[in-house]
Amino acid sequence: MKKILLDYINIIGYAFTGLIFGLTFFLLFINFYHFEELKYETDMTSFNATTKADIESKLQTIKNNISVYDQSTYTGNNNIYGLNNVKIKLESCVEAIESEEMMNYFNDNEISILDTYNLLRTYNNKILNNCLVMQVKAMFNSAAVATLPNYNIIKPYVDLNADMLITSLSYVENNLENSDHFYYTTSNNKNNFFNIVDDSYYEIIGNYQDTLDLLVLISDWYRTVVTGG
Amino acid sequence: MKKIFNGLFYILKFILLIAAFGLTLFILIRMNTRLSKSMVSIIPELIPYVLLLIVFIINMLFKQEGVTKNLFYNLTCSLALFTIAFACYRAMFDSNLVLATKYGYNIDFNFFDNFIAYIKILIYGLIFVNILFMFKYKEKKQVTD
Secondary structure: OHHHHHHHHHHHHHHHHHHHHHHHHHHHHHHHHHHHHHOOEEEOHHHHHHHHHHHHHHHHHHHHHHOOOOOOOOOOOOOHHHHHHHHHHHHHHHHHHHOHHHHHHHHOOEEEHHHHHHHHHHHHHHHHHHHHHHHHHHHHOOHHHHOOOOHHHHHHHHHHHHHHHHHOOHHHHHHHHHOOOOOOOOHHHHHHOOOOOHHHHHHHHHHHHHHHHHHHHHHHHHHHHHHOO | OHHHHHHHHHHHHHHHHHHHHHHHHHHHHHHHHHHOOOHHHHHHHHHHHHHHHHHHHHHHHOOOHHHHOOHHHHHHHHHHHHHHHHHHHHHHHOOOOOHHHHOOOOOOHHHHHHHHHHHHHHHHHHHHHHHHHHOOOOOOOOOOO
16 A cells, blocks of 8 residues: 555656656747847848938938028027027037947947847937937927927927827837747747847837938928028 | 766756856845845745755755656756756846846846746755655565575
């Protein structure tokens, strides 16, 4: 009787060892798979070259637009405090966009998940926070700028777009941060639905281009105000 | 052959237990330092390691062959402890884990935190199985004239 009981205990022991063995293998394989998945890199050489050229061209437009105003030679009737304010704020934005830290991302050819995440963080800090919130939104809340022509037309448009741009990347950020957890993506999923590196990168650059378009629009308005068009 | 493998995994499980324990302790201390929490709170996470070490020592002292000569158990132990050590290694050194860099600690506490539950399941499981294998029927020696 004792022998049978001990045999049963032994069988249960082997059954549990098998379960632990299975779980261990599962965890080990998922860890290796996850490790390999995160090492994925994508070639962005041509996309980055096009993006860089695009950004430089938009920056040039903004620079040309804001250079039409010079306080010492300006003879128009508009509030010079408002004009100075807009010029300084737009120049700060141009400086942030042109910064080495931002531009260096477009020199990379191989983009990994960490590069995408770092780009997002730099973009959030430098462009969305320092430019859109601290400069552009603050600029449109200033009393001096409010006296400029067509302010009432452009302000709601800028506010709406800026708010949208500031919040629209939060899901990309969440997705990237969630990649630290084990997840079960497949090549099919990656090719057809959402590739966390490629698609997040395109989303961030898309948002970046939209921000630049908004700045170009503001600078166009500024040019019209200064030249009295 | 079986004897050689068994001997290998038997030694390996001790080495891996020390490695897994050391890595877990290091990460937990860093986690608590970061949050300025009392070190007492890490004790429950370390109890399974201590219990596993105690049962290993009991196996060794009482020469419990049901465990010490059980190749499957020793292999599972080595694999489980290797998996834990590998997860700890990744939390510390896998540079592609994005949250490792976010707060400037260079350890992905988020990733490790997910793994704590698995560590407990694996180690408590190994302790339970070890206790089951301790009981082995011993044939009585027949006295012949």
